Amino acid sequence: MINLRPLPSVIYFNQLFTAIVKLKRFNPHSTIISLFRQLELYGIKPNMHSVGILANCYCHLGRVDFGFSLLAKRLKLGYSLDSVIFNTLINGYVHCDKLPQAASLLNKIIKLNYGIKPDVVTYNSLVRGLYNSGSGDEAQRVLTEMLESNIAPNVKTYSMLVDMFCKDGCVDQAQSLIKHMTERGVPPNIITYSALLDGYCLRGQMEDAENLLHLMAENGCEPNLHDLPEIIGFMQQTTNVLYGIKPNMHSVGILANCYCHLGRVDFGFSLLAKRLKLGFPLDRVIFNTLINGLQPDVKTYNIMVKGFCKKGLMSEVAQVLRIMEEDGCPPNDRTYNTIIRGFILGNDLSNALYYRDIMVGKGFKADAATFSLFVGLLSSENLSDSKKDLLQKFIS
Known part of the structure; x- marks a missing residue:
């Protein structure tokens, strides 16, 4: 870009450097500072956005003092001070774990009355610092201060606080906060829900966790794929016999x-199978x-029916049939033939004939496997005459 004539505006360089800053894994801050110095050598003067980018880079490198030195540069260039540059400096203190200095700077901005008002970004920086240090009470105080100053917290503010409360085991407070944010018209997002889900799991409130998963699905907030393995690992750990749970x-x-x-x-x-083994019905x-x-389609349901019939779980089969009808996926001939064979193998001929009548009423016929099973039973010496009469009805 510096080889172009005429030289591009500083605006284009700002856009480029802003994009590079986002590549945090490459630690680009020192590189950007160096590139800005080169631009000045080529006669490209920085504007207020350039100064903001530089201040942000210095703060990420832990040199908030150099960030402050840019306030004078900004004024020298003819730009007034605003909340953006101070938010950058406050965020720099938070990034360096210097919360007292961050709070002190905020108080000075308010007291000196520069005409600059803290906004939600300012307070989110403080909340994040308190969140990282585990200072739940202080974070709650900052939230109260925001509300008293008519600064509306956003979903990011609430999500950090919910996560903090849940990690401290204060799930009830987290629930109250979610109720509060919803009442103020700030809907929870996937981060908020995931924090509460972790809190439920940590407290062993599995019923609440399951209900929350369904609520998330209803609200279009599916669990993050990165979070699911952690949830599974936690669940398996807490249900391990070693823990006695x-x-x-x-x-x-x-x-x-x-x-x-x-x-x-x-x-x-x-x-x-695990659920049935524990004595819980499906x-x-x-x-x-x-x-x-x-x-699913009817093939999917048929796989489930076949699996239950194989295990002799015929009451569960009836539930699957009910669900199929309710979901507008009616059973087909294969479904009924599988069920009939399941009842025959379970020595329950009356139910086998009951479903045979339903099958015929729906216009389906017995397949070769079902028919041969009936014929084989008729020739069995272990079958009573009364049961043979029932089988004869099926064949006739």
Whole structure:
């Protein structure tokens, strides 16, 4: 760019350097300071935005004092001071873990009455510093000060405070804060919900955690894929026998939900057996969790029916049929044939014939596997005459 004639405006260089600053993993701050010096040698004068970028770079390098020296440069260039440059300096103190200096600078700005008013960005910097240092009471005080100064906290402010309370085990306070922010017209986002979800897990409030996952889905805030492995790891750890904590139906539900979000519906299905082993019945919630992970059609449901029939879980089969009808995915001939075979293998001929009548009423017929199973039973010597009469009705 410096080889172009005429030389580009400083505005273009500001845009370039702003983009480079965002590449934080490359630690570009020293490089940008050096590049600005080169621009001045080429006769390209900085403007107020250039000064702001420089101040930000110095603050990230821990040299807030050099950032302050740019206030004079800004005034010399004919630009007045504003909240942006002071926010940068306050943020610099916070970045360097110098909270007293940050608070002192804020007080000076207010008392000296430069005509500069702190805004939500100013207070968010302070809240973040208090958040990082674990000073929950002070952070709450800053929130109160914001409200008294008619500065509306944004979702970032509230999310930091919710996360702080949850990490301190104060989930009730976090819930109250979420209620407060919602009442003020600030809807929670994925960061807010994730913080509360962590808080529930830390407190072992699995039912609340499961309900929150469903609320997040309803509000379009699906759990972050980066957070899910941590939730799964925590859940598995807290339900480990070594900790003496037995999983309940809600903890199994949360695990199933997380696995489905990670695309591992197969692991989710494996938890059905765990849930039954723990003595908890299967319900619509667990089915919906797995179904949402699969985006099912009748083939998907048939796989579930076949799995339950294989395990002899015929009461669960009836629930699946009910869900299929409610979801507008009616059973087909394969569904009914699988169920009939399941009842026959379970020696429940009356229910087998009941579903046979339903199947025929819907215009379906027995397939070869079902028919041959009935014929084989008819030739069995272990079958009573009354049951053979029932089977005869099926064949006729």
